[in-house]
Amino acid sequence: MQSKIAAYITCYQDQESSNRCIQAIESQSIQVTSIYIIDNSEQPLQLYSKDNLLLIHHYPHNIGIAEGLGKALDWSIEQKYDFLWTFDQDSIPTENCLEILLKNYSKLSQNNDYKIGIIAPSVADKRTAQVVEATIFTNDHFQGIKHNNNVDFYECDAPITSGSLISLAAAKTISPPCIQLFIDGIDLDYGLRLRQKGFHNLIITQAIMYHHFGEPIQVKFINQYRYIQKYSALRYYYICRNHTYLETRFSQGYYRFTSLIKRIKYMVVKIFLIFLYEEEKTRKIWACLLGTYYGLIGNISQNW
Structure with missing residues (x-):
């Protein structure tokens, strides 16, 4: 049975980047059903969808990434989606990114004991030619994992929020992102709490997304x-x-x-x-x- 997938974008004061992200999502080889948008800009951005997929919610007082993501998760669970694919506005997935993520999710989750919480692409910043590192928590701090392109996938505690394909079956088992975190560390907290519930968070090396990191x-x-x-x-x-x-x-x-x-x-x-x-x-x-x-x-x- 085909999965039902929604995308989510946090937008803030950058109409051009937001529209590029929307276009990249709509150009995927596997289509999402809806794109849920939190627009935290002072004035509403003019956002466009060739497929009329946008559900735009404007919050000029800026509710932040954490609360926006929480609203998108609640909505997608209520609408009985299987996955929520989350983005920052300055991210561009390649055309087959979602297809590769879903194929790997299907293959790896065939083992009933291997529960996947988040499956995410390799993320590159073209400005620095560097891969944005996922993280693990080791005793007393979060640290980046050196990217390994010689394997099909590797595990982490927390991929970055942008590009993460979240299993909503997993999301139902933990509380939503902490609203008070606002704009930083949301991915660290949410990913690690999924890991503590027994879910695996993965980076798929052949799935590629470009992202402006800082x-x-x-x-x-x-x-x-x-x-x-x-x-x-x-x-x-x-x-x-x-x-x-x-x-x-x-x-x-x-x-x-x-x-x-x-x-x-x-x-x-x-x-x-x-x-x-x-x-x-x-x-x-x-x-x-x-x-x-x-x-x-x-x-x-x-x-x-």
Whole structure:
């Protein structure tokens, strides 16, 4: 029986990228039935669908990625879909991406003991020619997994949200994304909670999606060129707050202490890089300090 699939996009202030994402979804070799959109822009974006698939919900006060994803999951479960394929607006899946994901899901899930929560593509950022890493949680922190193109798939705790094909049978078994996380760490929390329920989250290496990951800048440090990610003060606040909160809460026993040390070290390094390479230094440094503090004390209701 053919699966019933909906797509979801979080849109914010970028009409051109949003329409490119819609076009890429509609150009898939296997068609989705609907595209559920949360438009967090101040003014409604002019979004277009050649197949009339769009269900657009406008929230000018910006409800964030977490609440938007939660609304899409609730809707797709209520409408008895099998999968929700989730996107950021600046993502472009190749034409056979969904087909490859579904074929691998069907093949791997034939073993009744192998339950799949999320199946996701390899994600590349053309600006840096780098693969965006999925993550695993190891004792006291989330860390990226080195991409391995020599295998058909590999497991992780959390693929990035964009490009993730979520099994709604799995989604029914856990609570929706935490609204208070707002825009960062949603994938880490949601993916790891699925893993803790016994589901497997997979990266399929032959399924490809292109995605703009942050705002990379190339810098020279100790005679080597490398990329670092540059963000707004708002993003730095939520990155520091949410990652600190999640890592110190998922850690157990002694690892809670080592997690705290790692988060403070991350903050110090980030502040150093901001001081060297970025504008609005004072505002961004304050965002890192404040975000880390609220993450440590467990206050994720305090918004920027």
